[in-house]
Amino acid sequence: MLTNVRPVLRLLQLAVPYLEKTKGAIVVTSSMLSFKPISIYMPYCMSxxxxxxxxxxxxxxxxxxxxxxxxxxxxxxxxxxIAKSLGLDPKVMSPELEKAGKSYPLGRLGTTEDMANLILFLSSKDSAFLTGQNICADGGSTWGGDSQVN
Structure with a gap:
């Protein structure tokens, strides 16, 4: 909670006065694990x-x-x-990640570009009637596939 929740809330509290003037948009990065938790990651899922x-x-x-x-x-x-956060060599972890991505309904992992494009959309006037939404950008893995990396 100290890492994933408190800093976000504090930053948003500081930003609101500026966002009021510009009628801005806030996009928070969460995780599909809040929808489809994995028990060994319980604290992360909770946050x-x-x-x-x-x-x-x-x-x-x-x-x-x-x-x-x-x-x-x-x-x-x-x-x-993920590999770096677990202290693993990214090259060694790649086959495990690719296996997870192939199990997703879209058959691949998401990319940083996929996420950037979604953030751009949610920040734009094209999404002017969206608020309070948690958008799972997960290649369908919430409903099928395996996001557990061992």
Missing amino acids: KAALDIMVKCLALDLGPKGIRVNSINPAIIADDF
């Missing part, structure tokens, strides 16, 4: 679920001020983050 409800509460609070609040909830992304 991401806290972000999801924070997004909904802030959408209610900030909507009247013209500020939209949404989250993206990615599955595994094809980068070195």
